[in-house]
Amino acid sequence: MAKVPQNAISPTREEDYAEWYQQVVRAADMAETSPVRGCMVIKPWGYSFWENIQKNMDAMFKETGNQNAYFPLFIPKSFLEKEAEHVEGFAKECAVVTHHRLEAGPDGGLVPAGELEEPLVVRPTSETIIGALYAKWVQSYRDLPILINQWANVVRWELRTRLFLRTAEFLWQEGHTAHETSEEAWEETRQMLRVYRDFAQDYLAMPVLTGVKTPNQRFPGAVETLCIEALMQDRKSLQAGTSHFLGQNFAKASGIIYQSREGREEYAWTTSWGTSTRLIGGAIMTHADDDGMVMPPRLAPTHVVILPIYRKEEERAASLEYAEKIAAGLRKVDTVWGGKVEATVDRRDLNAGEKGWDWVKKGAPIRVEVGPRDIEKNAVFVARRDKGPKEKYGQGREDFIAAVPAVLAEMQANLYAKAEAHRAANTRDIDDPKEFYSFFTPKNAEKPEIHGGYAMSHWCGDAACEEKITNDLSVTIRCLPFDREKSGPGKCVVCGKESPGRVPFAKAY
RNA sequence: CGGGGCGUAGCGCAGUCUGGCAGCGCGCCUGCUUUGGGAGCAGGAAGUCGGUGGUUCAAAUCCACUCGCCCCGACCA
Numbered sequence: 001m002a003k004v005p006q007n008a009i010s011p012t013r014e015e016d017y018a019e020w021y022q023q024v025v026r027a028a029d030m031a032e033t034s035p036v037r038g039c040m041v042i043k044p045w046g047y048s049f050w051e052n053i054q055k056n057m058d059a060m061f062k063e064t065g066n067q068n069a070y071f072p073l074f075i076p077k078s079f080l081e082k083e084a085e086h087v088e089g090f091a092k093e094c095a096v097v098t099h100h101r102l103e104a105g106p107d108g109g110l111v112p113a114g115e116l117e118e119p120l121v122v123r124p125t126s127e128t129i130i131g132a133l134y135a136k137w138v139q140s141y142r143d144l145p146i147l148i149n150q151w152a153n154v155v156r157w158e159l160r161t162r163l164f165l166r167t168a169e170f171l172w173q174e175g176h177t178a179h180e181t182s183e184e185a186w187e188e189t190r191q192m193l194r195v196y197r198d199f200a201q202d203y204l205a206m207p208v209l210t211g212v213k214t215p216n217q218r219f220p221g222a223v224e225t226l227c228i229e230a231l232m233q234d235r236k237s238l239q240a241g242t243s244h245f246l247g248q249n250f251a252k253a254s255g256i257i258y259q260s261r262e263g264r265e266e267y268a269w270t271t272s273w274g275t276s277t278r279l280i281g282g283a284i285m286t287h288a289d290d291d292g293m294v295m296p297p298r299l300a301p302t303h304v305v306i307l308p309i310y311r312k313e314e315e316r317a318a319s320l321e322y323a324e325k326i327a328a329g330l331r332k333v334d335t336v337w338g339g340k341v342e343a344t345v346d347r348r349d350l351n352a353g354e355k356g357w358d359w360v361k362k363g364a365p366i367r368v369e370v371g372p373r374d375i376e377k378n379a380v381f382v383a384r385r386d387k388g389p390k391e392k393y394g395q396g397r398e399d400f401i402a403a404v405p406a407v408l409a410e411m412q413a414n415l416y417a418k419a420e421a422h423r424a425a426n427t428r429d430i431d432d433p434k435e436f437y438s439f440f441t442p443k444n445a446e447k448p449e450i451h452g453g454y455a456m457s458h459w460c461g462d463a464a465c466e467e468k469i470t471n472d473l474s475v476t477i478r479c480l481p482f483d484r485e486k487s488g489p490g491k492c493v494v495c496g497k498e499s500p501g502r503v504p505f506a507k508a509y
Numbered sequence: 510c511g512g513g514g515c516g517u518a519g520c521g522c523a524g525u526c527u528g529g530c531a532g533c534g535c536g537c538c539u540g541c542u543u544u545g546g547g548a549g550c551a552g553g554a555a556g557u558c559g560g561u562g563g564u565u566c567a568a569a570u571c572c573a574c575u576c577g578c579c580c581c582g583a584c585c586a
Contacts, residue, residue: 008547018580026520037577089586125586159510159584166585219586242586274586309545353546360547371545381545389546448581474582509585 007290008361017234017450024284025163027361028293038161038168045362046164046280048301050171053279054151056203056299057173060195066147066175071130073153074120079128082253086127089220093157095122095168122155127221127246127272130176131254138258138268141180145188149175164281165238165509172276178256178268182247185269189245192273193226196241204279205296205415206230206286207423208240209454209504211479216463219272223247229478229504231423232285235453237478237506240282243273281509286419293363294385296415297408298337302344304330304404305364309352309371320347322375326368329401336409360389365411366404386411426453429487429502436493440473440507454478454506458499460492468494469505478504 009027013020025031030046033039042050058068074097081087097120099112123129134146151173161167175192179185193210200208208228218225222244229237251257251267260266287294297303306327308319327343335341344364346355352369359367369381369392380400383392384407395403430436439455442448452475459465459477469475484501492499 022579033578035577086586093585156585160580160582217586222586225586244586307545311544315544350544351546351548352544353548354544355547356545357547369545373545392545 008292008357009290012290013233014450020290021281021285022163024288024292024361028284028288028363029361030280030284030293031163033163036168038158040163040167040169042171042277045301049280049283049295049299050277052299052301053203054173057195057199057275058149058151060199061149061173061175064147064191064195066149066177068150069148070150070152071126071133073123075123075126075129077119077121079132079254080121082128082131083221083250086221086250086253090124090156094124095155095157096120097122123152124154124156125272125274126150126152126154126174127176127250127270128254131250131256131270134176134178134268134270135255135257138178138256140259141261141266144178144180144258144268145184146178147175147188148177149173162281164277164284166278170277172274174272174274177271178251179270180258180260180266180268182269185247185271186245189224189226189243189271189273192271193228193241193243196228196243196273196275199275200228200230200240200279200282201416203296203298204283204286205298205412205419206240206282207416207420209479209481211481211484211503213242213479214463214466214477216466217476219244221246221249221253222272223249227479229506230282230286231426231454231506232282232509233288233422234285234450235426235506237454237504237508238278238282238285239478239508240279241273241275244271246270246272287415288363291389292361294415295363295365297365297412298335300342300363300365302342302364303335303408304341304343304366304368305359306343306345307352307355307359307367307369308345308347309369311372315372318375319371320345323370326370326380326397326401329397330404333401333404335405341404341408356383360385365408368400384411386414423454427504428453428455430455430457431490431493433493436505437473440475440505452507454504455493456487456502457493457505458490458501459503460495460497460499462492462495462497465492465494473507475505475507478506478508 009020009023011019029043031040031042034041098116099114100116101114102110103113105111153169153171155169158166158168177188197208197210200206208230210228213225213227224245226243227239228241230240232238248267248269250270256268257265258268306323308323310316310319323345327345330341330343333341356367363385365385367383374380378397379394380397381392381394430439436455436457440452442451466477480503487502490499
């Protein structure tokens with residue numbers, strides 16, 4: 001018997017959080033770095049999770065009346081230049097295509113040839129190219145609203161990348177809508193943020209704060225940016241989705257003009273909203289533990305993994321047959337969320353212990369071992385990913401199959417409750433500036449331990465106070481909560497001036 | 510882009526200071542035994558030592574340049 005580590009993942013979260021994260025992604029076989037700088041390869045187990053995110057979120061978009069479409073990957077440089085703040089915000093991180101051909105070079109290599117008259121920018125986001133099309137499509141108020149989403153990849157030349165959390169290329173969805181009135185566009189902006197909030201909480205089991213970004217942290221070109229923010233296990237906040245009210249800024253830049261009911265020419269009011277593969281990083285840092293990934297059951301690539309146990313060749317056939325029988329039984333059962341239970345039989349000819357750990361690391365919600373003893377008793381041996389790896393229990397086959405939907409629902413609820421408790425335990429009302437600074441200062445400066453969380457403190461609204469905190473502590477105001485005033489008025493934690501309510505300060509990804 | 514660390518078999522690393530046959534563990538392949546918590550034994554395959562140039566009889570090792578990765582920071586729509 002080989003000596004094995006206590007936990008499946010080394011180092012643990014406590015020992016080295018950043019390294020733990022990478023090891024989880026690797027051990028769960030969700031993604032890996034690629035030969036291309038800053039770009040990841042999303043592997044089947046990770047991509048399948050993404051497909052479930054897409055499928056479920058897409059259904060929510062459709063319920064709001066949005067439809068999917070697809071726009072070009074390339075944006076002519078001049079398009080991006082049309083909105084001044086937008087250009088400035090994105091200029092530093094764009095991949096630019098300048099040639100359209102390769103020719104044989106002197107050393108047998110290839111050299112770019114055929115210089116483009118106008119460089120093409122690989123989309124960092126599509127407001128400008130979509131705006132150009134909307135300008136064509138909109139003539140009259142009768143053409144509004146336009147409610148379109150696209151699932152696509154975008155490129156932002158990030159200097160420091162981390163799998164799922166920040167990669168040079170990533171997958172996302174971006175909704176772009178155009179409306180007749182400001183009120184209507186505002187309602188769309190808020191509605192889509194509610195969709196994101198509900199998706200994060202009900203599907204990813206990830207509790208989020210919702211609110212408005214401060215002017216400093218707004219999307220370039222937006223009038224207001226709304227966001228959802230989630231607290232990760234290292235007590236840093238993750239911006240998990242944004243919804244922008246763009247006013248008439250992009251309509252003016254792109255010429256989205258309609259003739260109103262009164263016959264006047266008016267600029268349309270637009271919105272944009274997006275979430276990305278970053279949600280996967282959020283799910284990992286919300287639920288994974290020192291044994292690896294923990295998939296939220298509602299979006300897990302598979303719900304139940306069946307591990308056939310056998311010693312001899314005769315037992316092998318019997319165990320596999322029994323496993324398939326259970327899988328078939330499970331696949332007829334509805335989950336509480338609609339859709340059938342997904343069951344996988346692991347037929348790989350590996351040591352049973354190794355197979356079991358493999359699925360622990362991947363975060364499959366339920367594992368069942370079935371072997372000769374179970375076949376004899378018409379039973380199964382069950383392990384849940386939300387419990388310790390040793391907490392297993394035997395159960396009759398039919399009872400187990402019937403119980404799976406409720407168990408999955410309970411696990412989903414447990415994951416949410418655990419994440420919410422973690423957030424509550426690391427959220428603190430702070431009024432004293434000294435306490436504020438010590439809250440965000442690690443005891444060990446050399447090798448900072450996990451510290452901080454959400455400091456719910458007062459802010460006067462002055463950008464200078466916000467900047468001071470950012471400069472001193474790398475802490476930002478994550479959002480101005482919609483229910484900010486519920487916490488009551490107070491004094492700004494920086495300057496002491498009046499504040500209408502508390503706002504969450506945190507370190508962030 | 511600044512500071513630090515690192516590129517040697519699929520993965521993790523030793524060897525570099527002090528130049529002299531390319532190594533270890535895991536994984537992989539074959540066989541047998543195993544299989545209900547990360548298997549055992551035996552045999553085997555696998556390397557442009559990140560790249561280019563230089564010094565030398567000889568370079569993973571020394572020198573120059575260069576590419577890339579990781580951590581911290583800055584930036585992050």
